[in-house]
C-alpha cells in the first residue's frame with residue numbers, strides 16, 4: 001500500500017492509484033462451435049430446471065455432446081468424485097450449482113451455491129479431470145448497471161478467482177447469466193464457453209457478452225467534500241481488533257459520542273481496557289459487548305439493549321472477520337463456513353436489521369482479495385466478494401453502503 005511504501009522510505013509509484021471495475025463489450029463469433037463431450041452439472045430441485053434445460057439444448061445445439069448430472073445440496077465430495085469419472089473424457093464442464101437455493105443442510109451459515117461450487121472443483125481434482133470448469137451465476141455482477149445484485153452469487157466469483165489462481169489448468173471461468181436467457185444470450189454463453197480469446201470473467205448481456213476489466217479510475221472532478229464527521233452512536237463490529245480499534249479511535253476523533261464495539265470476546269479482548277481509556281481521553285463513551293455477529297439473535301439482543309437505553313445508531317462499521325490460509329483443495333465445508341460466517345452472515349444481519357433505519361454510513365471492511373483473488377485464501381476472497389456485492393445491492397436499493 002502507499003502507506004507501507006512511505007514507511008519503508010520508498011517513493012510511491014507514479015500513476016493512477018484508484019481503480020474501478022469496467023465491462024468491455026467482447027467480439028464473439030456469430031456462430032460459436034463447441035465440440036467433444038460436455039458435462040452440465042445442475043442443482044437438484046432448486047428451480048433452475050428451465051435454465052438447465054436451456055443450457056443443455058444450447059450447448060448441444062452448438063455442436064457438443066451433453067451429459068447432465070443433478071446434484072443435491074447435501075452432496076459429499078467423495079460421492080461426486082466417484083460419480084464424475086463415469087462420464088468419460090470431457091471437453092468441458094458447465095456448472096449451474098451456483099444457482100442452488102438455500103443453505104448447506106448441515107451448515108446453516110453457508111450458502112449451498114458456494115459449497116456446491118467448492119465441492120465440484122475438489123471432486124474434479126480428485127478424479128484427475130482436467131476439463132475446464134465454467135461456473136455460471138446469475139446476478140453476481142453489475143455489468144450493465146441494471147442488475148439486481150445477489151451477494152451470495154457474488155461470493156462464487158470471489159471463490160472462482162482463487163480457483164483460477166490455484167488451478168489455472170483446470171479452470172474455465174465465471175460467466176454471469178442474464179435473468180432472461182433468450183436465444184442471443186445462449187449464443188453468447190456458448191461463445192464464452194468456446195473460450196478461444198482467454199476471457200474468463202464474463203457477463204452475458206445484450207447485445208454482446210461483456211468482459212471484466214480493472215481500469216484506472218479518474219480522480220473526482222468536484223472539489224473534495226468537507227471531512228466526514230461522526231454523529232451519535234456508531235456500532236463497530238470487530239471493534240477491538242486491529243483495524244476495528246483504529247476505526248474506533250478515528251471515529252472518536254471525528255466526533256462520535258458513543259461507540260459500541262462488538263467482538264466475540266467483548267471486554268475480554270486483549271487491549272480492551274487500553275482502548276476504552278484512549279477513547280475516553282478523546283471524549284467518547286464506549287461500550288464493549290460480547291456478540292457473535294453471525295448469530296442474528298445475539299445481534300438483535302444488542303440492538304434491543306441499545307434501543308431500551310434510548311440510543312439511536314447513526315453509523316455501522318463492519319470489520320469483524322477471519323482471514324483464511326487454506327488452499328481450496330484442503331478446505332472443508334465446515335472450514336468454509338467458519339471462515340466466511342462473521343463477514344457474510346454478520347453483514348447480512350446488519351443489512352436486514354438496519355434496513356429501515358436512516359444511517360450516516362454503512363461500511364463493510366472488504367479486501368482486494370475479493371476483487372482479484374488471492375491464492376490460498378478462497379474462503380476469505382469469497383466472503384469479501386460477498387461484502388462488495390452486498391454494498392452494491394444496498395446502493396441499488398437507495399441505501400448508504402461503502403465496501
Ligand SMILES: NC(=O)c1ccc[n+]([C@@H]2O[C@H](COP(=O)([O-])OP(=O)(O)OC[C@H]3O[C@@H](n4cnc5c(N)ncnc54)[C@H](OP(=O)(O)O)[C@@H]3O)[C@@H](O)[C@H]2O)c1
Nearest residue numbers: 238240241242243263264265292293319320321342365367
Ligand atoms: N489487516 C489488514 O491488512 C486488512 C486488509 C484488508 C482487509 N482487512 C479486513 O479488515 C477487517 C479487520 O481486519 P483486522 O486485521 O483488524 O483483523 P483482526 O485484528 O483479526 O480483527 C478482527 C476482529 O473481528 C472480530 N470477530 C471475528 N469473528 C467475529 C464474530 N463472529 N463476531 C464478532 N466479532 C468477530 C475479532 O474479535 P473476537 O475474536 O473477539 O471475536 C476481532 O476483533 C477484516 O474484515 C479484514 O478482512 C484487513
